[in-house]
Amino acid sequence: MRADLLDRLLVTLAVRLRAFSVCRIQRGWQLGFSPFEAITIHYVLRGTGSLRVGAGPWQAFAPHSVIIVPARLPHALGEAEEVVGAARAEDHCLLHGDGLVSFxxxxxxxxxxxVCGQISASHDGALGLFELFQSPMIQAFSSDAPLRGTFELMLAEVAAPSLGTQAMTELLMKQCLIVMLRQHLLGGDGASPLLRALQEPKLARAIIAVLEHPGAPYSVDSLASLAGMSRTSFAVRFSEVFGQGPMDFVQRVRLRIAARLLTATDLPVKIIAGSVGYASRSAFSRVFESTYGLTPSDFRSFGGGDEVEPERRENPELAPSETSQEP
Incomplete structure (x- = not known):
């Protein structure tokens, strides 16, 4: 995969990874979780064990591993064999400190x-990368890898929680997540769902164009031309790979970039709207509010919608046009 595509993917991966718990498991025990609506990510700070998602097989994990569990699936951590006891997380929960709880x-x-975090399905980034994870994944980092220090810092934070522990832990978790994605996108396991979806040169050309020039007047025909494919073949293959239509993808990229500009800059809403391809502030505001449940100004006031979850409501009147500049 081209390095510029990777950079763009990571830049647009504007997910909010929330640290929410610390899991403590005694040898011989299992800790079970009911299904979450959000994607769950566990960071193994110490010890070994296994993961089971739904009725699937047990998968071993080691220290300095990142575990990704798809949304809406139950899972268990701990001992796979010779189980001494099992506990449900919701039945064995205590306050840990600074917004974190202990299971x-x-x-x-x-x-x-x-230490565990979640990525809300409504904060999945412009490309919906994590929607591609339909099965669990465990990524282990070697003990001499640069991230060892990051895991040790997380361990120190949760071992002695204090003011700012949750915020610091979230930053460290995000760093590990980006490194993991970089490894997958630059030539990791060929079975990675990210690699299968993104290592298609023809589609990549269209993706890079949208990420580099989100305000251009795209249509399915123009994107197909960039990919060197017929309109029908491009639309079908794009939907197969990404689970969404090409113009839906364009709209998501534009809105995600706009959301970042709203929270990271003081640019007027009208300027942001034009920079991502909308001919008017009013048109941009209607689509933005339909997607996030907040007007652009309110979204900025809430600091990116952290306090109010964005809603993805279907509105046929705001469906992306294949020929207009406004998605």
């Missing part, structure tokens, strides 16, 4: 320690 399995000294 515990076992009544003795925990052998395995994890």
């Amino acid at each position: 515990m399995a076992g009544d003795g000294t925990p052998d395995t320690l994890l």
Whole structure:
């Protein structure tokens, strides 16, 4: 994959990764989780164990691993065999400190320690990268990798929680997540859902164009031409790979970039609207509010919508046009 595509993908990966818990598991125990609407990410700070999602097989994990669990699936962590006991997370929950909670399995000294976060389905970034994860994934980092220090910092934070622990933990978790994505996109496991979806040179040409010039007047025909494919073949293949139509993708990229500009700059809404391809502020505001549940000005006031979850409501009148500048 071209380095410029990777850079653009990471830039547009404007997900909000929220740290929410610390998991403590004693050897021989299992800790079970009911399905979450959000994607769950566990960071293994200490100890070993296994992961099981739904009725699938147990998969081993080691220290300094990142575990991604798809949304809306139950999962369990801990001992795969010779189980001494099992606990449901919601039944063994205590306040940990600074906004974090502890889930515990076992009544003795925990052998395995994890810090856990979630990515809301409504904060999945411009490309919907994490929607491509339909099965669990475990990424282990070697003990001498640069990220070892990051895991140690997370361990120190959760071992002695204080003011700012949640914010600091979220920053460290995001760093690990970006490194993991970089490894996958630059030539990791060929079975990675990210690689399968993004390592198609023809589609990549169209993707790069949209990311580099989001305000251009795209249509399915123009994107197909960039990819060197017929209109029908391009539209069908794009939908197969990304689970969305080409113009839906264009709209999501534009709105995600606009959302970042709203929270990271003081640019007027009208200027932001024009920079991402909308002919008027009013047209941009209607589509933005339909997607995020907030006007652009309110979204900026809420600091990116952290306090109010954006809503993705279907509105046929605001469907992207294949020939207009306004998606």
